[in-house]
Amino acid sequence: MTGMRIAVAADNAGVALKNTLADQLRADERVSDVTDFGVPDESDDRAYPLLGLAAAQAVADGEADRAVLVCGTGIGMAISANKVEGIRATVAHDSYSAERSVRSNDCQVLCLGGRVIGPELAKKIVGEWLGYSFDPSSASAEKVAHITEFEQAAPGGVG
């Protein structure tokens, strides 16, 4: 079985944590490839939207399996990534939420706040997160499918 391909990106508030996590991911035998979208030009104020959207698009396009996105809080990255069709992104700064983001919500994108969480806890969460997978036959699948149906039917939504 080939390993997971992970996209990583950050704005300037998240770059240190992103680099720490990218190193960890490269050393993880469950990961076959880490694509680093880097950090934006210091002069570009659209840092997290630009790179959050780009990394999420790589997941949506099948170029990466998952993404880890880091900004100050993780919130801007999550909002940005969720604008890409087919992407489910969340902030999760605790083990349980990170686990459920995959097992309940089939999230492909984990967002973290470099100004919120320390590197050791973030590394632990990312290491655990890699080990989780979504069960498409689980009771959660129908709920996630409804969100996808809404997204694909928009505008107007589904009944």
Ligand SMILES: O=C(CO)[C@H](O)COP(=O)(O)O
């Ligand atoms: O955390 C951020 C966005 O969610 C970002 O790192 C900082 O954003 P800003 O407060 O708008 O500079």
